[in-house]
Amino acid sequence: MNTQKKSHNTVTVIVLLILVALIAIVPLFVKKGAEFGGSDDAGSVMVEEVSGEAYTPWFTPVLETMLGGELPGEVESLIFCLQTGIGVGIIAFFMGRLVERKKQETLRNDNH
């Protein structure tokens, strides 16, 4: 019974993961040639459109002030990766511990 439930879960997880991948990838093919642009520029364009005039931000990001310009794209992706890495690291660490604990528990139960 228990193993049946487990394999049922595995199927669900796999199906969900495939769905996630599909939703994420399909737009690339549907909207060929679209820019898939970054964040800040398009946002500012919209503010200008609504307010009807060019808008000058009254505060520049601290980092850009220190660098005297925008963060280079490659470095930006580095920091984004760092953020992902920290998160995945924490999740993987705890998940690993939990999985191992479960394994030990089942072993102990089998022995007794």
Next chain:
Amino acid sequence: MSKKQRKTVAVCAVLALSLGIMPVANAMHIMEGYLPAGFCVVWGVLCVPFLVAGFFSIRNKLSENRRALTILAMSGAFIFVISSLKIPSVTGSCSHMTGTGLGAILFSPSAVSILGIIVLIFQAILLAHGGLTTLGANTFSMAIAGPFLAFAVYQICQKLKVNRKVSIFLAAALGDIFTYCVTSVQLAMAYPSESGGVAASIVKFLGVFAPTQLPLAVIEGLLTVIIVIGLETYAMPELKSIGFIKEQEVR
């Protein structure tokens, strides 16, 4: 129709809906320096009570039992991962998810405000993404409004005896969407349109934010369900100890 078939139809409907609408836009946090100073202060002040409540909520939960720390760390890490992934959307631009639904469901929405603000500060300082002046507004939308809605949706679904996985999906996805609705309102209040005032402006900002975010909200919902399945399989004692799963529910 059998249950399975109905599910298939529902999934198809959601996909069709999300693929059907596509104006071009970018849905992101509010940029540095893009809210007038007054708004920055007001949103910031509004966040304070939630952050304080969140701080106490986390402290109480942890002093009750240390085990909760594992789940808390994982919810925080989940926000870190999810909000760093920029995903292409059907509108031809990229956006990212919030990841705040998980923590809100497992812990309390106020606890998530603390986790969320950590991520926002990280991105504001290191990535010039979002911003320090708009931190208050972004915290309110991503770390307060979204999680609270997710929590409410989950509670309602539980009351209505909706399947747990479905409730989690709905809570996380709607929380994600709601975050960007609040962002639209915040922008609209700062930039009312000349002809129709704030309301017209809200419609305008929503029109460009929502379609981009819709498929991503679906992804966030699915990912949240996946991680909860993982936790249910391996971390049952923790889930019980934080009261997410009641003793008698366990089969």
